[in-house]
Amino acid sequence: MFKILKYSFYDLARSRWSYIYFLFYLLLSFVLLFLNNDLSKAIITLMNVVLILVPLIGTIFGVMYYYNSQEFTTLLMAQPIKRQSIFLGQYFGVACSLSISLFFGLGIPFAMYGLFQSAVVLNFIILLVTGVFLTFIFTALAYNIALSNLNKIKGFGYAILLWLFLAVIYDGLFLIALVMFQEYPLDNFSLIGMLLNPIDLARTLIILKLDISALLGYTGAVFKSFFDTNKGFIISFLMLIIWVLLPVLRIYLVSKKKDF
Amino acid sequence: MVVVQDLHKNFKKNLVLQGLNLNIEIGKTTAILGPNGSGKTTLIKIILGMVIPSKGEVKFNDINIKNNWIYRKEIDYLPQIADFPSNIKVIELINMIKDLRNKPAKDQELIKYFNLGKYLNTNLGNLSGGYKQKVNLLLTFMFDSPFIILDEPTSGLDPISLIKLKDYIKKEQQKGKTIIITSHVMNFVEEIANHIIFILDGKVYFDGSLKNLKTQTNNDDFEHAIANILRDNNV
Amino acid sequence: MTTLNHFLILLLALFFCHSVNAKTLNICVTGCSYNSIQKAVDEAESGDTLIIKKGVYKEFDITIYKKSLYISGEKGTIIDVDNKGYGFRVEATDITLKNITIKNILMSYTKEYAALFLFKSYDFVLENIKIEGAFFGILIQKSKDGKILNNIISGEGTTEANTGNAIHLWHSERIVIQNNKVQKMRDGIYIEFGNFCIINNNVSKNNLRYGLHFMFSNDNVYTNNMFNNNGAGVAVMFSKKIKMINNTFKKNWGPTSYGLLLKEINDAEIKNNLFEDNTIGINVDGTNRINYTENTFYNNGYAVKVLGACYTNIFTHNNFLHNTFDLSYSGALNSNKFEENYWSSYVGYDLDKNGIGDVPYRPVKLYSYLVNRTPEAIVLLRSLFIDIVDFSEKVSPVFTPENLVDNKPLMKKIEW
Known part of the structure; x- marks a missing residue:
């Protein structure tokens, strides 16, 4: 698997898109920091971008890479390699390459603006870590979609729909449900609703460290115990890990049975 | 060497293989023939473990290939359409496959043989179809495995390269290798193969030597002999 | 008479001794x-x-x-x-x-x-x-x-x-x-x-x-x-005529924390204060006739949270800078007023260059209104969907109180 990972990674590392992605983040961070020398403000703005763009890029890259490397996959399938290794290797290759673009694209400007001497270094690390998690989650989801759809156009369509759903529509339905059932105790419901969407989860995780957590804890005892303690942080993190593991597990299972 | 028993495969409602039995003998060159959509490629892919049969089993050297991948170390496979990742150089692809198989390879010899020397640093996306096929052939033959599967090996090759390919296959035959070929170019098959398996609608319609085929169909011309099988079965 | 004289002399003597000694x-x-x-x-x-x-x-x-x-x-x-x-x-x-x-x-x-x-x-x-x-x-x-x-x-x-x-x-x-x-x-x-x-x-x-x-x-x-x-900055409860001037309320963070809590207060003056990094800058509950002038609300969760039963609370010439919510408001507007404040999230324009934005500002966002009604909706804070909703509400207000507007939002921060 590591050989495949290595080759997928190199393959992407020389692809123009990785550089565009990297340069985009580099530019974005520099502009943000230039306009507003306050690291902590820049992190909040960046959070909004990361939460929307990282999943989108992860989804598109994942689907694109799968379809683009189909012939190559066929070539590998005939080699004495375990078939699950091929897909997991490719998946990790894409996810790692995207993560590295993200990591350096955001990291270099912030480091140059004195991140390590500032108090927000932990917040920034949380932002990066959640960004990496989102990359892994959405690339895995995209791989799942691509594995289950032979038709490229369909696969792309579903992938974009999935992103749209999790990034926007889910929150809309969530909000409608909350408003409709406002007579009932909703604190557990809303926590669970939040945990079930990786984007919401990631956002919460960042907000928890951005000092706005008190605003969340304001709502009631359940929220207070969740957001005001490490409990919320740990649970959110575990959920993110589960969000990576489940799609990866499905890649493993599907690739075991799929015909090529 | 390869024993296929009662092999069935359907892609949803489309029945591709319906109870296929065959036996590929060691040291022989077997041509698997049949019209488009008869299930040749599916059969090969099942042997390679790329497609999973709905029913039945394949044994490679008496070992069931299900959930097994190590047996593929014994096989060199030439896929039908050689479409490689486009932004990677020929030499890199060669090195990569070598690295993946981790086995001594006679790549230098083959580069010379197929005149690929000056294209080694070209991206695969910029190669012509014929050269892609040459790279494909090189990747297949370089490991010198005892079992070779060639799916449409002649596609895209110019006459000179074709001759070179034939010569090469003949050399491999002399080494006693077991070879499976599919092709639509009948005189190529006639020249290379010594055993024919004819598949139609997912079943074996003929399994025997070239001579048998000719006598059985009362036809000295190979192409017509094949056509006869088709006609006899009202296809 | 003599007794009184005697008494006076004694008293004088006592006093004299005392200061001397x-x-x-x-x-x-x-x-x-x-x-x-x-x-x-x-x-x-x-x-x-x-x-x-x-x-x-x-x-x-x-x-x-x-x-x-x-x-x-x-x-x-x-x-x-x-x-x-x-x-x-x-x-x-x-x-x-x-x-x-x-x-x-x-x-x-x-x-x-x-x-x-x-x-x-x-x-x-x-x-x-x-x-x-x-x-x-x-x-x-x-x-x-x-x-x-x-x-x-x-x-x-x-x-x-x-x-x-x-x-x-x-x-x-x-x-x-x-x-x-x-x-x-x-x-x-x-x-x-x-x-x-x-x-x-x-x-x-x-x-x-x-x-x-x-x-x-x-x-x-x-x-x-x-x-x-x-735990909370200042709580003023059941009191009248309190003047609060030039104080700093900072970092009163926590689930039930405020910079300033006003409960059942009448006739107060709140001027030139700085509210920074509080969960709620000012929590207003049942207050009448209060003037909020020249205060700065910076980086609070809620700058001002008005809970109701409030009359004639006048907010003028305040700076609302980068708060998560500028205002959360329950109940009817009554005679409360928001006018000539500076709002950092105001994006209007000033064509006649008089320093006052030509488009009114609505300090209550739809989301803060929803959070007010359904507090659990706070988990969606900073979601893209919420931004979209707030934007569409800004374009055509449907849910937020119609008359709760600053009709003269200032274009520049107030200095004093």
């Missing part, structure tokens, strides 16, 4: 006439001066009853109460206590032990007193016309139950509390039934409950104070 008593651990403060107090007469030389005095419940004394320590004068009771218990007029460190006051769940307990005392001065390990710091009951200056009071309490207040006034009037530093207590300064008090230039921080707390207290003024990192 005013003396200074020195107290030291060893070597002076007194080694006990209580003993010196007992033997002193009104008008006497007591100098407590430096050293550690293990005394408690030092009682001064109806004697006007001037008591001063010097650098290094420490009274260690050793968790046995009060520091001083005073019931006297015209009394001064200065330059003393008092330590380790007894903690109790039933009695309010204080380092300095003043009861029915008038014209007192408490100055430069340092209280460490206080249960209550300075506890003043039924007293008038006192000054509490330059004191430093700190506790070590961990819960509200085992901690008292640093400066606690009860049924007292005309007290000046100035230049004190109080921290790690329950309330920094607590005033119950206290009128006409002036609270100026104090620092109240890290207290478990409130930095400053008014209950049933009218006509008080607090100015130039710093309230930092308390």
Whole structure:
């Protein structure tokens, strides 16, 4: 698997898109920091971008890479390699390459603006870590979609729909449900609703460290115990890990049975 | 060497293989023939473990290939359409496959043989179809495995390269290798193969030597002999 | 007649003797006439001066009853109460206590032990007193016309139950509390039934409950104070005519935390204050006729949260800068008004260049309205969907109170 990972990674590392992605983040961070020398403000703005763009890029890259490397996959399938290794290797290759673009694209400007001497270094690390998690989650989801759809156009369509759903529509339905059932105790419901969407989860995780957590804890005892303690942080993190593991597990299972 | 028993495969409602039995003998060159959509490629892919049969089993050297991948170390496979990742150089692809198989390879010899020397640093996306096929052939033959599967090996090759390919296959035959070929170019098959398996609608319609085929169909011309099988079965 | 004359002469003589004989008593651990403060107090007469030389005095419940004394320590004068009771218990007029460190006051769940307990005392001065390990710091009951200056009071309490207040006034009037530093207590300064008090230039921080707390207290003024990192900055409850000017309310973070809590308040003035990094800048509940002028709200969760039953609260010339929510509002607008404020999230334009935006600003976002109705919706904070919803509401308001607008939003931050 590591050989495949290595080759997928190199393959992407020389692809123009990785550089565009990297340069985009580099530019974005520099502009943000230039306009507003306050690291902590820049992190909040960046959070909004990361939460929307990282999943989108992860989804598109994942689907694109799968379809683009189909012939190559066929070539590998005939080699004495375990078939699950091929897909997991490719998946990790894409996810790692995207993560590295993200990591350096955001990291270099912030480091140059004195991140390590500032108090927000932990917040920034949380932002990066959640960004990496989102990359892994959405690339895995995209791989799942691509594995289950032979038709490229369909696969792309579903992938974009999935992103749209999790990034926007889910929150809309969530909000409608909350408003409709406002007579009932909703604190557990809303926590669970939040945990079930990786984007919401990631956002919460960042907000928890951005000092706005008190605003969340304001709502009631359940929220207070969740957001005001490490409990919320740990649970959110575990959920993110589960969000990576489940799609990866499905890649493993599907690739075991799929015909090529 | 390869024993296929009662092999069935359907892609949803489309029945591709319906109870296929065959036996590929060691040291022989077997041509698997049949019209488009008869299930040749599916059969090969099942042997390679790329497609999973709905029913039945394949044994490679008496070992069931299900959930097994190590047996593929014994096989060199030439896929039908050689479409490689486009932004990677020929030499890199060669090195990569070598690295993946981790086995001594006679790549230098083959580069010379197929005149690929000056294209080694070209991206695969910029190669012509014929050269892609040459790279494909090189990747297949370089490991010198005892079992070779060639799916449409002649596609895209110019006459000179074709001759070179034939010569090469003949050399491999002399080494006693077991070879499976599919092709639509009948005189190529006639020249290379010594055993024919004819598949139609997912079943074996003929399994025997070239001579048998000719006598059985009362036809000295190979192409017509094949056509006869088709006609006899009202296809 | 003669008896009256005699009496007058006697009185005059008494007064004369007294002023002539005013003396200074020195107290030291060893070597002076007194080694006990209580003993010196007992033997002193009104008008006497007591100098407590430096050293550690293990005394408690030092009682001064109806004697006007001037008591001063010097650098290094420490009274260690050793968790046995009060520091001083005073019931006297015209009394001064200065330059003393008092330590380790007894903690109790039933009695309010204080380092300095003043009861029915008038014209007192408490100055430069340092209280460490206080249960209550300075506890003043039924007293008038006192000054509490330059004191430093700190506790070590961990819960509200085992901690008292640093400066606690009860049924007292005309007290000046100035230049004190109080921290790690329950309330920094607590005033119950206290009128006409002036609270100026104090620092109240890290207290478990409130930095400053008014209950049933009218006509008080607090100015130039710093309230930092308390359970809640300042709570003003059931009081009238309070002036709050030039104070800083900072970092009062926490699920139930505010910079300033107003409950059942009438006729107050809130001016030139800074509210920064609070969960809620000002929490307004049942207040009437309050002017909020020239305050800056920076980086709070909610700048202002209005809960209802409020009339004629006027917000003008305030800066609302980068708060998560500028305003949360329940109930009808009533006669409350928001006008000529600067809102950092205002994106309108000013074509006629008069410094006032040509498009009204709506400080209540749809999302803050929803969070008000369904508090759990806060989990969606900063979601893309919420931004979209807020944007569409801005374009065509449907849900947010229609008349809750700043019709003259300022284009530039206000300076004063």
